[in-house]
Amino acid sequence: MKSVSEVAVLAEGAHAGQVDKIGVPYIEHVRAVAAGLAPFGDELVMAGLLHDIVEDTDWTAEKLLGTGIPARVVEIVEAVTNQAGVAYEEKIRRITDDPSATLVKIADNAHNSHPDRAAQLPADKRERLAAKYRTARAALWPAASRSDIEAIVRIVNPALLAELDEHCPGTPAPSAVNAIAE
Numbered sequence: 001m002k003s004v005s006e007v008a009v010l011a012e013g014a015h016a017g018q019v020d021k022i023g024v025p026y027i028e029h030v031r032a033v034a035a036g037l038a039p040f041g042d043e044l045v046m047a048g049l050l051h052d053i054v055e056d057t058d059w060t061a062e063k064l065l066g067t068g069i070p071a072r073v074v075e076i077v078e079a080v081t082n083q084a085g086v087a088y089e090e091k092i093r094r095i096t097d098d099p100s101a102t103l104v105k106i107a108d109n110a111h112n113s114h115p116d117r118a119a120q121l122p123a124d125k126r127e128r129l130a131a132k133y134r135t136a137r138a139a140l141w142p143a144a145s146r147s148d149i150e151a152i153v154r155i156v157n158p159a160l161l162a163e164l165d166e167h168c169p170g171t172p173a174p175s176a177v178n179a180i181a182e
Helices: 004-014 026-036 042-050 061-066 071-080 088-095 099-112 123-143 146-156 158-167 176-181
Strands: none
Touching: 004 026, 004 042, 026 042, 026 099, 026 146, 042 071, 042 099, 061 071, 071 088, 071 099, 088 099, 088 123, 099 123, 099 146, 123 158, 146 158
């Protein structure tokens, strides 16, 4: 089994030379997502570090397994990976079937929605992505506990805390931490 530090090195190598929509080295996004998942343990940190590796590099799930990445981490990565012909809304609905994948996608969405990042995009793209990410949160957040969401967004994008009451009224869902432990 790989350690978190070994997975971080793997992710850094896999994303070397890649930049995000605003020109920042892509590994910074991956690290931010992983940081938001730190309260949930090494498995989710690893999944955060690898969440885009199958989608954005030449790495495959089989190759990850072959290097010693835990099978559950690879399952989570596959759950959040875009699939050809699957609409984004359907992908989000599929992700909510897996509590751990839901938390990874919440962290990913939170970082993608960060005001400092969004401010650097052209207005039309910023508005289109903001709407896309809001719609995704409306599906993702009810599938997780309020405390889990709050733990992630406090680290990744505290500006989203204002949305908690909108998407997470009433009784919180069971904690994903409990689901992971079972």
